[in-house]
Amino acid sequence: MSxxxxxxxxxxENFSEWYDEVCQKAELSDLRYNVKGFIVFRPWATRIMNLMYxxxxxELQRKGHEPALFPALIPESNFHLESKHVEGFTPEVFWVTERGKGEKLEEKLALRPTSETAMYKMYSLWIRSWRDLPLKIYQRCQVWRCEGKATRPFIRSREFHWIESHNVFSTKExxxxxxxxxxxxxxNTLHxxxxxxxxxxxxPEHDKFPGAIHTYAADSLLPxxxxxxxxxxxxxxQNFSKPFNIKFVDKDGKEKYGWQTCYGPAVSRMMASVISIHGDDKGLILPPRIAPIQVIIIPIFADNKKYVLKKCDDxxxxxxxYIRVEIDQREEYTPGWKFNYWELKGVPLRMEIGPNDIKNKQVILARRDTQEKTKVREINVAETAKVVLDEIQKNLVEKADKFFQKHLSESKSIEELKKIIKEKGGFAKVNWCESVGCAEAIKTExxxxxxxxxxxxxxxxxxGKCVYCGKDAKSVVYVGKSY
Amino acid sequence: MSxxxxxxxxxxENFSEWYDEVCQKAELSDLRYNVKGFIVFRPWATRIMNLMYxxxxxELQRKGHEPALFPALIPESNFHLESKHVEGFTPEVFWVTERGKGEKLEEKLALRPTSETAMYKMYSLWIRSWRDLPLKIYQRCQVWRCEGKATRPFIRSREFHWIESHNVFSTKExxxxxxxxxxxxxxNTLHxxxxxxxxxxxxPEHDKFPGAIHTYAADSLLPxxxxxxxxxxxxxxQNFSKPFNIKFVDKDGKEKYGWQTCYGPAVSRMMASVISIHGDDKGLILPPRIAPIQVIIIPIFADNKKYVLKKCDDxxxxxxxYIRVEIDQREEYTPGWKFNYWELKGVPLRMEIGPNDIKNKQVILARRDTQEKTKVREINVAETAKVVLDEIQKNLVEKADKFFQKHLSESKSIEELKKIIKEKGGFAKVNWCESVGCAEAIKTExxxxxxxxxxxxxxxxxxGKCVYCGKDAKSVVYVGKSY
Structure with a gap:
């Protein structure tokens, strides 16, 4: 078993296989569900994702955003109100067309791939005056996109879990x-x-969200x-407020269209980064802030089980x-097996307590990130555990930052760029003339x-000049291969 | 506006209209979404429901249940594994049959009306040995049922929000x-x-969950x-474990089928009871435990706005x-308007603070449930607020219990039963012979x-005898009209 x-x-050596093995063996996800592209999020992953949520x-609520719940089904006609949006999303929509024993619906209903066209219909009913603005509403939900690319747990599946925040303001500023x-x-959250x-x-213009003026996206790196x-x-x-008729009477008495933004943190995808960036050859390593169990206590039973368990309980x-702590009391497994088990699950701190430790008024602390083992006086254990958890949190963030910084490069020529992308990966800073032709050529090269x-x-x-065509550059951009 | x-x-006078008005005016739900049977859960309701979740x-986690997330789409073939289940649920299923620009799917996919047939497929893969039992997993999600009955916010809609808990054990006990x-x-929660x-x-047998041996349901009353x-x-x-092949090797080395249970608290429906049972002619009244704002502070501005706000902040x-507290600082509304607004929203305790109160080192507390107003010395305010919130909680539970007890009756004859059901409502205890014919006759009468x-x-x-046919009674049952 062990x-x-x-x-x-x-x-x-092989990040991709390592990733799949961790997802499976740490019991994070299961790919065997019998609908293509759909995965099951198992309890350990769900508990981590719940903490992320x-x-x-x-953070959203602290900044004045309120939660709501909108229907998962969107009439086809709503979709058609914004032309770029319908064009961008239709190829990926799952359609509900029937009910019961095969009765056709009057209108096809989309399983939401994103909720602009569901929410903005309501916004136009709710917003009347400047007093109703800003309107800052989010929903925690799942969305469905029938993408063609291969399913990878947390990275890409046809159903994913996210928050979508949709906001209306009276001005562009x-x-x-x-x-x-x-x-x-x-x-404040992801980093x-x-x-x-x-x-x-x-x-760039050719890679915007369908219907947006500008798209700003956070790019991170995998190992x-x-x-x-x-x-x-x-x-x-106002690309949506006009077709959806989201208007308000401003303080000056004039009727105006609202200015909108939307934001979509995908929790299931953040989970992919957490698994990949922090994990090691023994499995997951969880930042303490999002570890469902921060300290796992392993009783080392010898002759006197009751005596050891009593101390563990105390x-x-x-x-x-102030710490999420559990005792692994299972009798059918050895302490060594349990060490491996909780290392695989990524619990940041292990505490070992045996009869000798009790006699010496100490416990043993083992850090998941550095594998360091230290003896701690029992009397200091709570304070020390707290300090060590903070250190682990800090260490994991710093390690991730270092890796990220190491993968920021700069290329002056297309040859250099090709070499960086091929050998090192990450982001390469280049000059670009802003032509789509050059973007495509760079992609091919x-x-x-x-x-x-x-x-x-x-x-x-x-x-300077565009890294591809040599004409005057119009912007400094970053090139990289993506998932 | 006011x-x-x-x-x-x-x-x-008219509970039904009162209910609809509260749902609309307290901004709990919106029925104007353009798919029949679907409603929008607005922020105030969502915040209350999140506390209920x-x-x-x-409570589930404390008792060893773990969260997971299963796909919302279930292949038609899964459904057909348990014959009563498919028969019971098929008439209400929304079917996904197409994707993208009209491409037919190979197999129809059901939008989950409940998740037995999604989850148990996976359970059969996860469960191997007695060590894997008990398996106690729940998911927080929404489900879809295309029911024919009229849509009522929170009481009945084609999409509702719930938790479903699905468990496997090695024995029936x-x-x-x-x-x-x-x-x-x-x-521990609902009550x-x-x-x-x-x-x-x-x-009774004729009213079980499709596929269950026994169904136990909590019946509550509306006003x-x-x-x-x-x-x-x-x-x-073992009605599902057999067709879904959920087997385990027991301690005795023998292969056995698991014993299963499931439990489905529908949070959106619990919300219907909360609105109905506690509310009054001024709107919602929220039990403090599930009030998103427990204390609302209303500054009474006079000449010195800054001075009053400073005290409110302190x-x-x-x-x-230890209390969820907010200040209503809006300048465009009067204190009186704000009193009405927060009464409508059901905030259990209002605190008024004006220049005179500050001078007298006091604040005014107004209870939402009893409408009582009291002056409290500023120095005691935190302690008093806590105590009063506990009293409000207790009072609301007691009032609800009293109403419920008053609606438990007993009928010895069908005439008496008819009278109770018609005039008083609630539950009437009767003797029953257990024949479906008598159940139907009672319903008609x-x-x-x-x-x-x-x-x-x-x-x-x-x-004694069956209340309808006069033959020997086999059980004591309760009769009532339901939503």
Missing amino acids: EQMGITVKKN EFLEK EAMSQVKEDMEITE KEFGIPFIFFQR DGKIIQQPSTHLLG IKNELKA TNGGDIRGIRFDKQEKPI | EQMGITVKKN EFLEK EAMSQVKEDMEITE KEFGIPFIFFQR DGKIIQQPSTHLLG IKNELKA TNGGDIRGIRFDKQEKPI
């Missing part, structure tokens, strides 16, 4: 502030709490150097006010490198 | 213990925290004396460690009174 349980592939929702607030929310670094890029897109926030402007009770866009966090002025 | 805002119908999930645990969970009393009935079914828990026995900061079943919480032996 042998079967362990991860057999090295992360730095909690951070995101708290306020809408733009919301875009920045969305980036702050992403920093600070979940330990995943990213850069927000303004996507193989490939980019994974994390939350994006979109300045929709310590658990001492910790539990680099065997799949996309232009991810302009950095949002700093202004970078193009000095 | 006039429009208030409830215009008296609850005891929190109580239910905590353990499964039966789970049924009792489910009843305990219901008591104690949300203030809704109920009785668990074992449903019009009609019954509303709240959570039910089902002893599935008090908010003092309360917020009473113009819709159903046999709800045998009480689970106490054994009541039938002494």
